[in-house]
Amino acid sequence: GAGVSQTPSNKVTEKGKYVELRCDPISGHTALYWYRQSLGQGPEFLIYFQGTGAADDSGLPNDRFFAVRPEGSVSTLKIQRTERGDSAVYLCASSSGQGTRQYFGPGTRLTVT
Amino acid sequence: GQNIDQPTEMTATEGAIVQINCTYQTSGFNGLFWYQQHAGEAPTFLSYNVLDGLEEKGRFSSFLSRSKGYSYLLLKELQMKDSASYLCAVRGNAGNMLTFGGGTRLMVKP
Numbered sequence: 001g002a003g004v005s006q007t008p009s010n011k012v013t014e015k016g017k018y019v020e021l022r023c024d025p026i027s028g029h030t031a032l033y034w035y036r037q038s039l040g041q042g043p044e045f046l047i048y049f050q051g052t053g054a055a056d057d058s059g060l061p062n063d064r065f066f067a068v069r070p071e072g073s074v075s076t077l078k079i080q081r082t083e084r085g086d087s088a089v090y091l092c093a094s095s096s097g098q099g100t101r102q103y104f105g106p107g108t109r110l111t112v113t
Numbered sequence: 114g115q116n117i118d119q120p121t122e123m124t125a126t127e128g129a130i131v132q133i134n135c136t137y138q139t140s141g142f143n144g145l146f147w148y149q150q151h152a153g154e155a156p157t158f159l160s161y162n163v164l165d166g167l168e169e170k171g172r173f174s175s176f177l178s179r180s181k182g183y184s185y186l187l188l189k190e191l192q193m194k195d196s197a198s199y200l201c202a203v204r205g206n207a208g209n210m211l212t213f214g215g216g217t218r219l220m221v222k223p
Contacts, residue, residue, distance in 0.1 A: 033210060042213030065129050104155040
């Protein structure tokens with residue numbers, strides 16, 4: 001079946017611009033996670049949704065970062081006033097419930113010039 | 114908080130066995146995961162341990178000792194396609210998110 005998909009696969013933007021990254025989880029998965037992975041590092045947690053609500057957003061680095069999941073399926077990670085330090089691969093994962101295995105998408109590679 | 118340590122790089126020979134260690138210090142523990150990640154691709158699940166002991170799955174095995182804050186991933190009969198990064202991740206008590214180590218880049222040579 002279809003796995004987690006993310007669009008775009010690559011995004012290049014200028015410093016100060018606004019970007020949106022999209023995640024389509026596995027159908028029926030109620031839990032959705034966003035992680036950020038810098039080159040040569042492990043993924044770093046950003047935010048976790050259970051259904052439509054953000055159950056834990058403690059990993060968001062600052063108020064330029066925001067994520068939504070209005071219908072409990074697709075999620076969008078929004079970054080305002082991008083900075084060069086935001087350059088990384090943004091990974092999305094989903095799971096069928098709390099405490100279960102997470103399935104990762106291929107990621108969106110964001111480059112801020 | 115959580116702190117996960119694993120070696121940055123390892124090299125092994127095709128057909129051999131390699132053990133990748135992971136040590137962790139956490140404020141809570143609710144399971145340890147190993148993921149494989151090929152360059153430019155998504156992490157894929159390998160194993161999950163929540164109780165002490167060894168979990169075997171084909172060529173891959175994973176061990177956990179909660180009292181020592183220690184896990185290892187054992188890869189047998191190495192193949193060239195096993196060249197990848199191996200990520201150790203811990204799930205704490207405070208939520209469902211995973212805290213990852215920096216990953217171990219494994220290079221398998223002929």
